[in-house]
Amino acid sequence: MQIDSINWAILESLQKNARESFSEIGRKVGLSSPAVAERVKKMEDAGVILSYRTKVSAHKTGYQLRAVITLKAFTGRLKAFLENIKNFKEVRNCYRITGNENIIMEVVLHDQLHLERLIDKLITYGETRTNIVLSNVIEDQPIQQRIL
Template structure:
């Protein structure tokens, strides 16, 4: 599916506020509300729009720590880790990456003791490196049409 200028404008509107009405989007984009609804449906059907999510504050839900943890898997332990990681409630995002480490995870934890117990579970799979997040500089930066695309 081709993403034209109007579709990029619709995507921009939805990324800034996915709960706004088609009428509000139509006013911003300059087309009718039914046309917005149809374009959104096509963007969803094409898999360009993957879903809509509520952003939940980890801090307000009692998770005092956010950390980035990398894992360098021991020989033969990467596949078992990949199978296990989905069961860890602490893991918000997990990526398999290139480089010296195999995995990078974003995790939320209640406190330092929780972090220690979580790392104890991870070290059976490999070497870990933990970075405590102090603040978010860029978060959920909207996709926009990139120059040269």
């Protein structure tokens, strides 16, 4: 699917506020509400728009600690880790990466004891390295049209 400048403007609006009405987006991009709805539907069908989500504050829901953990899997343990990682409710994001480690995860935890229990589970799969997050510098940066 070709994403033209109008579709990019629609995507930028939806990434900032997925609940924004099609009529409001239409006012911004110079289209009618039905025309915006049709473009959004086409982008959904093409897999450009994957989902709509509610962003929840980890801190306000009792998760006071955020960390980034890398894992260097033991020989023969990576497959088992990949099969089980979805069962770790603390893991918000998990990426398979290149370099010395195989995995990098963003996790949210209640406290240091919770972190210790999670690490105890993870070390059955490999060697971990943990970094505590102090603050967010950029969070959920929207995907934007490249300017060449």
